[in-house]
Amino acid sequence: VARMGGDEFLAVLPEATQAEADRFISEFNRQLESLNKEEDRAFSVEASCGAVVFRLDTLSTIERCIRKSDEEMYRMKEKRHAGRAE
Secondary structure, eight states: OEEEETTEEEOOOTTOOHHHHHHHHHHHHHHHHHHHHHSOOSSOOOOOOOOOOOOTTTSOOHHHHHHHHHHHHHHHHHHHHHHHHO
16 A cells, blocks of 8 residues: 555555455445544544556556546545435
8 A cells, every 4th residue: 555645545456356456445444434433533534445457468557557546536436425415
């Protein structure tokens, strides 16, 4: 896991399948929920996560992989924010 800048982080899961990446995100979100329940503060810690599974022979650069993952993260962020408006 590495900080990319601001509040953005990148987790690299070598050889993970999409199902494994989805489980990683689910567990990460479950841990955040648990943290928010345990801590007594005026705010909640939230995260928007996106995952992309790639093979080095199909996505030629790490930059392209990061861009695709970033796009998925923003898609999930919009979905989460839209759920709040309902």
